[in-house]
Amino acid sequence: MDMYFAPLACSLASRITAYEAGLPMRFVQVDMETKQTSEGDDFFALNAMGQVPTLRADDGTLLTENPVVLQFLADSKPESGLAPNGGMARYRLQQWLNFIATELHKAVFIPLLDPKATEDGKAYALSKAKRPLDRLQAHLDGREFLLDGFTVADAYLLAVLNWTRATTMNLAAWPAIATYYRTLLKRPAVAKAVAEEFALYKEEQARRQAA
């Protein structure tokens, strides 16, 4: 499988998932400014939205949308337990994936991290953060994971919470979320994925400054 990713983007969750499940994966880096892949291809030709993660499965099928890529990866190794394989637990997984994708990733962090968003736009996005973070705080209080064990929803939430480092947002107001985040960072697959992508991120920043 080929995974098109950008360092520390939400595609980090796919790398974590691959490491957790022991899935063989070829990672292809995408420059999100130029939309060129490290192999010199126009990324828009692969994904008209220009978004990572984009997965090319072994049969050539292209998959997009983070919650879908993550479920596909988990389902390709069901014994990993990274996604419940049916019933109400699967709906609960999808509930958290959709909650993270809409309430946190899209409504809050995209504008906060977008250099093109105005101060006003960032303030509006921040005003949307309290209710979902309060909801998450209440759920995570006394829990180690979103569901009973580590799943792809935790991988996605970790990737999103990791963006707080690049914003003015302070998780101290939500201590259960802060503890959850710090604890997850110590998981071997998470620590390895974050360290590798942080190094790639620094390299990309250096290349851009040199250009």
Next chain:
Amino acid sequence: MDMYFAPLACSLASRITAYEAGLPMRFVQVDMETKQTSEGDDFFALNAMGQVPTLRADDGTLLTENPVVLQFLADSKPESGLAPNGGMARYRLQQWLNFIATELHKAVFIPLLDPKATEDGKAYALSKAKRPLDRLQAHLDGREFLLDGFTVADAYLLAVLNWTRATTMNLAAWPAIATYYRTLLKRPAVAKAVAEEFALYKEEQARRQAA
């Protein structure tokens, strides 16, 4: 099953799905300003995010997040064909559900329809509309549905496109989307659901003006 809804909100997709599948459903209206249900209950006690749709299944289980509620409804009547029951087609369904939820619903329409969003915030949201609508235009050109037949993803997209009526957005720039929307509005289940919710919406507006 009990469906908590607000007239013409994205919960419209659940009503369409119930009518398409012939699912028995008790609809309970929620006032999204006061967050009170028509039965006098505090809606936040049912859903900490205060969002519709919220579904109470026959065994009392509460389900939230539109793409999840829609898949649960479709799966409760698999012979309806409203969701492929597995394999790549199911991932494709989820891809469209997540695309609609993030790129259109959350990134564009929530700020456009929010009286608290500034003009600047609305302009930022509008600037995010072109790429996903171009992507949708390319996909729908020559197609009647997002997948091979009508699914819950079409129900969701119809509910979102219906909001263009309340914005300055003009679908004329995306003719395949405009045709898709007009054609879907003629489906009996869609026409019935939209007409009923439009009447409820007008009643709610009248009550608010009288108060």
